[in-house]
Amino acid sequence: MPIIRLNPRNEQSLPQPGFNEVGVSLYPYDSSLPMVYDGITREKGRSDRIKYICPKAKKTRIKGKT
Template sequence: MPIISLNPRNSSDLPQPGFNEVGVPLCPNDHSLPMVYDGITREKDRADRIKYICPKAKKTNINGRTTYILSCDNP
């Protein structure tokens, strides 16, 4: 019987998000808030990944860099 050990670097104590009826992840702290689509990450030699951000986060541009401002009490 083959045994595959778990990689401890891939495990975390963060709460896992749920999903709504159309497959959009929900906020792990408030399951009534669906996450907001934030684009697709395309990197060389990697699979494309869909990005979602917290609905209480605001994406701003400061000095030519993208910054996220959170309005959540418990991010």
């Protein structure tokens, strides 16, 4: 089950995300949209993290960079 830490300093202003039956977090402003898998972040000295992005976001490539 994924665990998403929320910044406790901003808890009041952030909507709480829900989770679907598979455990993927849902878009906080529309609970019918699941977040989209965006890969794994691997950094030296840190544990691997799975990234999810907003379902309404669109990735584009500019000069070879995303």
